[in-house]
Amino acid sequence: MPDHESYAVLQVAPGHPTQVRAGDLIGRLRSAALRIDDPRVSEAHAYVSLRDGCLKLLALRGGMAVDGTLVREVSLRAELRVALAHEVFLEVQEVRHAPTQLELVGPGVRVRLTGRALSLVADRGLKAVGRITPGALAQLWTDGEGWVCRVGEAAPQQLQPGSVVDLCALGRFEVVAVPAQQAQVPQTASGGRLDQPLRIEGYYDTVHLHRPGLPPLVLSGTSARLIHELGAIGQPVGWRHVAGTLWPDDTDHARMRKRWDVLLVRLRKRLVGASIRPSLVQADGSGQVRLLLESQDAFEDRG
Secondary structure, three states: OOOOOOEEEEEEOOOOOEEEOOOOEEEOOOOOOEEOOOOOOOOOOEEEEEEOOEEEEEEOOOOEEEOOEEEOEEEOOOOOEEEEEOOEEEEEEEEEOOOEEEEEEEOOEEEEOOOOEEEEEEOOOEEEEOOOOOOOOEEEEEOOOOEEEEEOOOOOEEEOOOOEEEOHHHOEEEEEEEEOOHHHOOOOOOOOOOOOOOEEEEOOOEEEEEEOOEEEEEEEHHHHHHHHHHHHHOOOEEHHHHHHHHOOOOOOHHHHHHHHHHHHHHHHHHHHHOOOOHHHEEEOOOOEEEEOOOOOOEEEEOO
8 A cells, every 4th residue: 555545444333344535425425435324324424534644534414422422523543433323333443544645736736635536627727626527637536556647538647756747738747745744734725625724705695615726616595595694603503493594484394304404415515526625514413503614714794
């Protein structure tokens, strides 16, 4: 296994051990890296992140507990046992923290190679999205041994430190290996990070999510109203309260819950597609939801 590959091996009984990397989802979604087909587990229950050189598990739609204590995040280590729901336990069998991390470096851009797949697209410069996108300038993915890149319709090439990716008019990009700790430092012109500083402008029916060096992600409709409401409240609040403001005429609890779940799944897909962390809107598993702002983030209520 290359020095730049960090991973953890997780298992939920009954089931087979599954290797996960930074950027992977855990939950009921069919697209989850570790899919748990159990109604007690949320669609996007938890998220694997690489922070400070350490693989961590972050709670998203669902809650987590370690030794009976509710937690929002936990560092993964061998023999750790995490409760995802009543009698649903995630067991960590192995963790490998790589000493280095691969980055793709070019004119004014640094893209950290993380997760399982990335696409490089032209969007007022170069932008990285966390999935394979048809028609992208380049597609990158892991094959179990390292990272592979395909530019346009060209043959795939295995990436190693020193490899060069030629994106024609956008320039030549080199693959470099940086210390894992250094790879966590925010880059003001990075297009591929899920943990860039966010400045959120809320206008009630629309919200603008600004990231350094990238165009803002503009959301409208119920997604925007959800983020605006949570940002204005500024603390955890019951999901029913928020849902009641989004759909004030809907009194059917089951229907409202279904609309709420669909809204969160679609919103998180939009966030991931724009290289914004899906944990921005977080539920703690006890019916509470909040806008999760990191220390470098800011919310501005302009509604």
